Amino acid sequence: MIETGNEFCFVYSTFPDAESALAVGRALVDRKLAACVNVYPPMTSVYVWQGKQEETQEVAAFIKTRRSLVESAVAAARAQHPYTTPCFLVLPIAGGNDDYLAWARSQTERNLTV
Secondary structure: OEEOOOOEEEEEEEEOOHHHHHHHHHHHHHOOOOOEEEEEEEEEEEEEEOOEEEEEEEEEEEEEEEHHHHHHHHHHHHHHOOOOOOOOEEEEOOEEOHHHHHHHHHHHHHHOOO
């Protein structure tokens, strides 16, 4: 295991369905703004929106990217996101295995200057 020194992070987001999460995931991977996007099965979210408690089915997406690409990745995801106020939370990755991190670097290397 090696330390990434904040090189990589997760951007966590929620979507109303798998189709919209996958569309954003494909776009980010195609543009090399993310090495990988994991879309998790439905979950129930409980929250207050516009003064009313809601319970809705959502899917979660973990966008694996470089910290230097977060702003560009979030901007690209926001442009396609179906929610008016989407969730984008940046979570640190403290380290990982060398071969995986080398692969993740290779998937995002063309966007290092973004």
